Amino acid sequence: MQLTVELSAVRFSYGASPVLDGADLEIRAGEFVVLAGHNGSGKSTVLKVCLGLLRAQAGSVRVLGGSPWDATVRRRVGYAPQGLRVVTSIPVSVGEVVTAGLTPTTPTWHRGGSDDGIRVRSALGAVGMEDLARECLFELSGGQQQRAILARALVADPPLLLLDEPTTGIDQSLRPRLAAELRARADAGATVLAVSHDPDDFHAVLDRIIVISDGTIRQMTHEQFHAHFEVS
Amino acid sequence: MSVFAESWAVRAYVAVAAVGVAAPLIGSFLVQRRLALIGDGIGHLAFAGVAIGTALAFAPVWGALATAVVGALVLERLRTAGRIAGDLALALVFYGALALAVVLLTASHRFDSSALGVLFGNVLTTSWGDIVVATSLCAVVVAVIVPFYRQLLAVALDEDTARAAGMPVDALNLLTVALTAILVAAGMRVVGLLLVASLLVIPVAAGSRLAHSFRDTVAWGVALGVMSGLGGLLIALAQGTLAPSGTIVLTAILAFVCAAFAGRRAARRHPRSSS
Numbered sequence: 001m002q003l004t005v006e007l008s009a010v011r012f013s014y015g016a017s018p019v020l021d022g023a024d025l026e027i028r029a030g031e032f033v034v035l036a037g038h039n040g041s042g043k044s045t046v047l048k049v050c051l052g053l054l055r056a057q058a059g060s061v062r063v064l065g066g067s068p069w070d071a072t073v074r075r076r077v078g079y080a081p082q083g084l085r086v087v088t089s090i091p092v093s094v095g096e097v098v099t100a101g102l103t104p105t106t107p108t109w110h111r112g113g114s115d116d117g118i119r120v121r122s123a124l125g126a127v128g129m130e131d132l133a134r135e136c137l138f139e140l141s142g143g144q145q146q147r148a149i150l151a152r153a154l155v156a157d158p159p160l161l162l163l164d165e166p167t168t169g170i171d172q173s174l175r176p177r178l179a180a181e182l183r184a185r186a187d188a189g190a191t192v193l194a195v196s197h198d199p200d201d202f203h204a205v206l207d208r209i210i211v212i213s214d215g216t217i218r219q220m221t222h223e224q225f226h227a228h229f230e231v232s
Numbered sequence: 233m234s235v236f237a238e239s240w241a242v243r244a245y246v247a248v249a250a251v252g253v254a255a256p257l258i259g260s261f262l263v264q265r266r267l268a269l270i271g272d273g274i275g276h277l278a279f280a281g282v283a284i285g286t287a288l289a290f291a292p293v294w295g296a297l298a299t300a301v302v303g304a305l306v307l308e309r310l311r312t313a314g315r316i317a318g319d320l321a322l323a324l325v326f327y328g329a330l331a332l333a334v335v336l337l338t339a340s341h342r343f344d345s346s347a348l349g350v351l352f353g354n355v356l357t358t359s360w361g362d363i364v365v366a367t368s369l370c371a372v373v374v375a376v377i378v379p380f381y382r383q384l385l386a387v388a389l390d391e392d393t394a395r396a397a398g399m400p401v402d403a404l405n406l407l408t409v410a411l412t413a414i415l416v417a418a419g420m421r422v423v424g425l426l427l428v429a430s431l432l433v434i435p436v437a438a439g440s441r442l443a444h445s446f447r448d449t450v451a452w453g454v455a456l457g458v459m460s461g462l463g464g465l466l467i468a469l470a471q472g473t474l475a476p477s478g479t480i481v482l483t484a485i486l487a488f489v490c491a492a493f494a495g496r497r498a499a500r501r502h503p504r505s506s507s
Contacts, residue, residue, distance in 0.1 A: 051396040052396065053392060053395065070398075071398035071399075071400075072398065073398070074396060074397055074398030075397060075398040077396065077397070079393055079396045079397065081390075081392065081393060089263065089437070089440055090260065090263055090264050090436070090440045090446055090449050091440060091443055091444050091445060091446070091448075091449060092445060092446050093444060093445035093446070093447075095445075096385065096389070096445055096446050096447065097389060099382070100382075100385065100386040100390070100393075100394075101397075103382045103383060103385075103386040103394075103397075103399070104386070104394070104397035104398055104399050106382070108379050108380060108383065109379050110382070134445070136444040139444075152393075
């Protein structure tokens with residue numbers, strides 16, 4: 001299978017001490033990988049380096065066979081940040097937030113149409129929110145807002161999904177459905193890299209757990225992960 | 233002939249309606265991005281442009297337009313480059329541009345009542361030439377926003393995610409401030425450079441109290457912008473001595489108060505509890 005995420009000897013620091021110090025990572029198309037680690041260990045930094053939001057200070061980063069700084073590569077990546085990043089006094093509907101996920105891949109003059117509507121409804125259906133497209137996002141619970149953000153990442157059917165704590169705030173009973181949806185995307189050929197402090201959410205569907213610790217990335221089994229984190 | 237049907241009143245209706253449509257359209261993206269006060273800063277820049285135009289003997293609106301657009305683009309570049317904090321940049325522009333305008337106008341012996349007209353508008357004395365310029369500038373703002381609406385909204389919703397998705401965020405931000413500068417120049421004769429920013433913000437704020445989506449907020453903002461403009465103008469015409477710019481802005485504020493009251497009554501529902 002084709003490599004979709006390649007990090008080689010990546011170094012990155014916000015200050016004096018490096019968050020990533022010689023980090024290596026390879027993920028192939030169709031893999032569902034969970035990136036775990038302690039708070040502040042650099043999990044989100046790995047995603048941001050892959051997204052081109054942060055530039056690695058050393059080493060090389062390739063995403064979908066190209067540079068993360070290439071706009072044509074970025075348009076093929078679905079990104080769901082942790083929590084709501086919109087702070088505003090203007091109401092925004094769930095449908096508008098999800099439709100924004102189609103905007104990077106549509107021409108400027110595209111006015112939207114029934115095809116967009118179908119895709120938005122499909123993405124909302126995938127996260128169990130098919131009836132909430134017209135609701136104001138800020139009137140929903142934190143878990144529903146997180147699901148809307150996840151739907152925005154899914155709506156364009158990208159070949160690479162980079163998800164930062166995608167189950168934050170979401171009810172335990174809904175998590176298996178979301179995990180199954182992401183597994184289905186991986187089975188269809190997409191790569192899923194989900195940052196999570198609790199890989200148990202995805203235990204039944206993931207291919208690998210990778211753990212970031214002391215600036216480096218290691219692979220672990222589910223049992224090794226629990227043993228490591230219970231000890232530490 | 234009734235004062236309401238005089239040709240100068242008709243010209244004023246056209247100018248007020250044009251600004252009433254265009255200002256909330258671009259203002260929605262500014263409010264969403266928490267840049268509600270940038271119109272004020274650009275208004276001060278435009279005043280310096282008027283002074284430069286006066287000193288160099290060309291039409292004030294072109295001096296205002298050129299200075300506002302160039303200054304707004306430089307301001308945005310400095311802000312995004314992180315070389316200067318947003319509020320500090322605005323403060324420097326506020327005071328620097330105003331001081332430059334006063335110095336240039338006094339040096340050219342034009343610091344008189346016409347300066348007051350630039351700052352606070354004088355829509356009842358506009359010529360058809362002024363109307364053509366103002367409506368053309370408003371038409372440019374509308375004509376650019378319509379095709380770029382989805383892109384501007386995606387950036388306004390979440391700049392980091394839009395950037396991660398390969399969108400030209402910096403270029404879209406520059407487009408937003410450039411359109412704001414064009415709108416400020418268009419509104420100079422209508423409500424003046426000190427009050428034009430209010431039409432960027434107040435109708436949008438009022439619309440947001442009545443809507444459940446960004447699109448509906450824009451639609452309400454445009455409707456309330458036009459209604460406030462025409463309503464305030466009619467009040468000024470009926471009373472006879474009041475400055476239309478003041479009555480227009482006060483009418484917009486009244487619309488905001490009414491919308492906030494109506495919105496609160498309609499929104500007596502609790503956020504959903506399920507996750």
